[in-house]
Amino acid sequence: MFPKPKPQLVPNTYAYESEPMVKATGFREYDARWLFGKEINLMGVQALGMGLGTLLGEMGVKREIVTGHDFRGYSASIKMALVSGLMAAGVRVHDIGLAVTPMAYFGQFALDVPAVAMVTASHNENGWTGVKMGANRPLTFGPDEMSRLKEIVLGANFDLIGGGSYVFENGFAERYMADLTNRPKIKRKLKVVVACGNGTAGAFSPQVIEALGCEVVPLDVELDHTFPRYNPNPEDLEMLHAIRDKVLETGADIGLGFDGDGDRCGVIDNTGDEIFADKVGVMLARDLSKLVPNATFVVDVKSTGLFASDPVLKANGVHADYWKTGHSYIKRRVNQLGAVAGFEKSGHYFFNAPVGRGYDDGLVSAIAIIDMLDRNPDKSMADLKNALPKTWGSPTMSPHCADEVKYEVVKRVVARFEKLKAEGGSVGGQPITDLVTVNGVRIVTADGTWGLVRASSNKPELVVVVESPVSEARLHEMFKGVDAVLRENPEVGAYNQTI
Template sequence: AVPTPALYFAAHYLKCGTGVAVTGSHNPPEWNGLKMMVAGVTLSGADIQRVRERVEREEWTIAEEPGLIDECDVIPAYVEKAVAGVRGGVRHRIVVDAGNGIAGPTAMKMMERLPVDAVPLYCDVDGTFPNHHPDPSKPKNLEALIERVMSEGAAYGIAFDGDGDRIGVVTDTGAVIYPDRLLMLYAQDILRTHRGAQIVYDVKCSRRLVDWVREHGGIPVISATGHSLVKAKLRLTNAPLAGEMSGHVFFNDERWLGFDDGLYAAVRLIEILARTDDPSKVLMDLPSAVNTPELQIPMKEGEHHAFIKRFCEEAEFPDAEAVIRVDGLRVEWKDGFALARASNTTPVVVLRFEGDTPEALARVRTVFEAEMRRVEPNLAEPR
């Protein structure tokens, strides 16, 4: 078993372009499935459904020659490629929390090659996840990391999700640096050498990221949420960087290969923060707004898509500055935004709210949720 990014790397490294990972990432066991890469393209949406339909119809194409099975450990090459070009700097003490997911052993191999003293936390693999769920997008799953960072006197902490393609970060005082703010740091670094480049972000990201990218000479490009959809937008724009609010980060410059990789995102973060004596100050100085974490409204399978379709058609926001239907409904006001979209992986409606002030956040959320309940009066409370 290897982290999902190692599979993507293997498809490039072994020059086959195709691979399949059995994974549910951070999802509960009953939601495990397949991530498929065919001829260098990660399948999503309708493409995955076409594969399912062919399997159900038993439409097989029989190869003229039998296939071969060749076992190959790509982890050494993956680690070597990831750490290549990272120069030394200030050697900080950090904590690495893999949440007992598959990323732990590979992450620690990388840490041994980087300018950090890394303290492992739950880096042994245990698919029952006995300590906490390996989903760094949920603040409660970062509590153990925060506690360990503070007890160790570490400069910052890094968390990975279950299959290693997403990253989470906390400061020395326990502040959570959400991935859209982290993307600002990466964008600033990338745009130093890629002036005028496009930077791709998903619909859940902060409006502050858009302004930040423009201020640093880049062009922000919005994308639907979903690692395969963001990756498709990355190919279309040839952007050197993309990221999602969930923690997927894609480096597509001369050093990396354009797939989402939490482990490699950690390498680039360590490289950037090794240039300063105070990493947490650098992180906390990134622009922020008042926002909610990702909220969810559970529904029955299929109902979440039906609700979002109806909401996009019927909702009215006459005082909004912009209404964006790239993925669900994102409504922007001069001092905040609200988003509702259907999850690609579980039957839930995903919500996010942001305001320039607590008062703006409260108003945005109240207006948006009231319109949701006008469209569907029996809507459950988000959690």
């Protein structure tokens, strides 16, 4: 019998090499993330594979799965430990090798396989590992599946029927890229900076963008799992500023930045300004709603209020559905509502047919942006941005908060704002007019300025975002007001970045 995983073992000991270690907090709301070596070991990963195979059986899903791994020094070994556990649970494994996450999602369709398990820590810093999983394409696991997987793994309640098998899908990357590029080239001449932060997307993104007919200016596309310049995260200003500098240096029409596992895309316009992903989503919604009248778009609660207030979207009959942050939540909501697309401020975009298959793919997002420019040949990316009503918004800001307490802290923060609203109080000098509590709390004041606090789903952090349609000063006043409430909780630490 396979032993029960332990929450902690000491490295370089007999126990560490002979027993599974799995820290419970690694099972997140919709995927799994651990610090490799400190919170999970290889036998723990093997236990995860056994648990996932067992869960597929419980769900009545055929025990067959696509797997791949991102470009980190330890990801291949983690994947093979996962594969050994899956096979012990009777799973037929299709290994697509080194891959971006959406390549694994594509594999579910191309190989006609029901399940997926992609080994990636996404944009997390080196030292992290994780797995993104699903068993009902194009959807990925949510809280129910993740909770049950956690129970199975930590309780070692495995159904080890054996009989699993393994096949390596040679040449699958070429198949994925061909699927993206088997289409007419764009008519417009575009110079595009393609930045990958030395992450996995560097092996694929420049080739795909070039195949569309664009002139590509590569930036940090050489794969290097030490991430020597910056973490490949298009929400981080360090990456965005590097892209800005290259756009201005080369006179490019646009800069596109891909995250570590290639399922997100950040944007810099031709003047060097970073356009936060929710604003790009509004631009895409304007473009697509001309083609699909009365369209529904799902957006996460971190996103700009323009989806509901923009006059062009209103004139096109757009319905904006604000929903929980998280790629699994938005993906499911897009699928449930049959929405044209879903947009997250983090840069996860989900396009239904004819643009995409419902899952998040940074290259599909990049192609949609390039097609938008191609359909507007007399307008630059800056022109399209400047046509939006002016708002002042923050990047995503993340103060440290331990995984064990972050949800309790958010619960206290929500209660504090609910009490403040009930008493007729104000935030940043303006009365509270609305609280949206579908995911943390979004505090809306009388002048339309708003702030959001929620728990990060994949790191020991909180998430804070603020926006004002009035002025930059109001943006800072809202942030100061929200932060003051956070500071009532001693568990909340320093921010990774602030305004």
